[in-house]
Amino acid sequence: MEDRNTAMIVLLLLCVTAEMQVDGLSLDVCASCHPKATCDDKSDGSGKVCNCKYGFVGNGRTYCQDKDECQIGASKICGLHTDCHNTQGSYFCTCRSGFTPSNNMDVFTPNDGTHCQDIDECTVTGVCGEGGQCRNLEGSFDCSCILGYEVQNGAEPFHPHRDKASCKVVDCGRPEAAEDTVLLSVSGTTYGSAAMFVCEEGFVWRRGNNRSVCEADGLWRGGNMSCEEVNCGPPPAAPHSLRLWDQSSRPGSRAIYQCNSGYHNVGKGNVSKCNAAGEWERPPLLCKDIDECTVTGLCGEGGQCRNLEGSFDCRCILGYEVQNGAEPFHPHRDTASCKVVDCGRPEAAEDTVLLSVSGTTYGSVAMFVCEEGFVWRRGNNRSVCEADGLWRGGNMSCEEVNCGTPPSRPSLSQAVGPELQAGLQGDLSV
Incomplete structure (x- = not known):
């Protein structure tokens, strides 16, 4: 029995010695580490292990490749309104146009709390040019024209660095004298200018205002004076119509009316006569709005028509969006139209x-x-x-899919029993 126990002890010592020799070879593991790796102690104290440095991934020995931190998305790693830039073993962040870093540095990493904040471009005097009014937006700004100015080479709102649009002072042009009147004086042609009128020779001022002002819409308004001969005078105007008249106000003279575009005559005629009493007959025409929306397909595929007084416009229905313009639009005047919304090919989420x-x-x-x-x-x-x-x-x-931690093998103490544990531990420590 004693011989059998002695043989088992010798066999165990041989196994321990073999493991020590194998473990002895593991002392050279640091020499096999990749240049982008470090040689670290194992957490259980059983030896050394090669670990890729920060910013690199791999097995630590045969390869350590750069880890692209930016692949998870700039907003996740750098924050909102940022762009992420990968570098060898690291990365850095920059703010997008219209934003500035809170630490006033061109590049940053967000671990110090740096974030991108909106730049208020409207604090710059004259950023929208003469007559322009600035409105700050998240990451940008736009401009519109103040009263007395109008946009040119574009539409409002506009961006002066991106668009060709700008503001110019409203110019009404030279004021035109009304029928039987002449221009007496004018202070200018731009917004706020005033023009004064008098009746032509042989006419007298009967009613209305002889002063006209250049308004913000580019039209002269307010001057509505009426000068008349001692006869029928000018024929009356009719709503939504054009009057054709040979300037004669004698009895028997005729005035012809035509409805403006977008209207049609539903009255009993279109001629007014100057009668012997020196008065014009009431124009017999009645110009009624034409509902263009009764025409099928007027706004094209995906378009919805809206009738207006003397006109119409179009908007896109749900599932369609405007292209080559903005809503509302006029298909005969604008290049805009409706096209079906296209989301493009869907992108798969991670994994x-x-x-x-x-x-x-x-x-x-x-x-x-x-x-x-x-x-x-x-x-x-x-x-x-x-x-x-x-x-x-x-x-x-x-x-x-993760199967978890593999099962562990029996410990040395379980294999040899408590009698030999102390002696084996002493030999292993040597």
């Missing part, structure tokens, strides 16, 4: 792949599944193309 998609336009549906090696844990795997041109609804989250 997912696109299973199917019915299309890319409004109402289309895309289905996603997890990549191989991942399982669906939460969220919705169905995304829909919405009216704003974005895919919405798909928020599925996939997690990598």
Whole structure:
């Protein structure tokens, strides 16, 4: 029995010595570390291990490659309104146009609390030019014209650095004298200028105002004086119509009326006569608005017509968006039209792949599944193309399949028993 125990002890000592020799070879593991790795002590104190340096990923020995921190998205790693720039072993952040870092540095990393804040461009005097009024926006600004100025080479609001538009003072041009009147004086032609009128020779001022002012819409307004001969005078105006007249106010003279564009005559005629009593007959025409929206397809595919007084305009229905212009638009005057909303090809979230998609336009549906090696844990795997041109609804989250920690082997004390544990530990420490 004693010989058998002695043989088992010798066998165990040989096994321990073999393990020490193998472990002795592991002392050279630091020489095999990759240049981008460090040689560190194992957490359990059993030896050394090669770990890739910060900013690199790999096995620490055969390869350590740069970790692209920016791939998770600039807003996640750098914050809102930023761009992320990957470097070898690290990264840095910059603010997008219209924003400035809170630490006033061109580049930064967000670990010190730095964030991008809006620049108020409107604090710069004259940023919108003469007659321009600045409005600060999140990350930008735009301009509009103050009273007495109008936009040129574009539309409001506009951006002076991006658009050709600017503000110019309203110019009404030289005022035109009304029928049977002449211009007496004018202080100018721009906004706020005033013009004075008098009746032509042989006419007398009967009613109205002889002073006209250049208004913000570029028109002379307020001057409505009326001069008359000792006869019928000028024929009366009719709403929404053009008057044709040979300037004669003698009895028997005729005035012809034509409805303006967008109106048609539903009255009993279009001629007014100067009678013997020196008065014009009431114009018999009645100009009524034409409802252009009764014409099918007037606004094109996806367009919805809205009738206006003497005209009409168009807007896009749900699922369509305006192109080459803005709403509302006029298909005969503008280049704008409606096109169906297109969300483009849907992008798969992290660890997912696109299973199917019915299309890319409004109402289309895309289905996603997890990549191989991942399982669906939460969220919705169905995304829909919405009216704003974005895919919405798909928020599925996939997690990598993980079997957990492998089972451990028996400890040395369990293998040899408590009698030999102290002696073996002494030999191992040597």
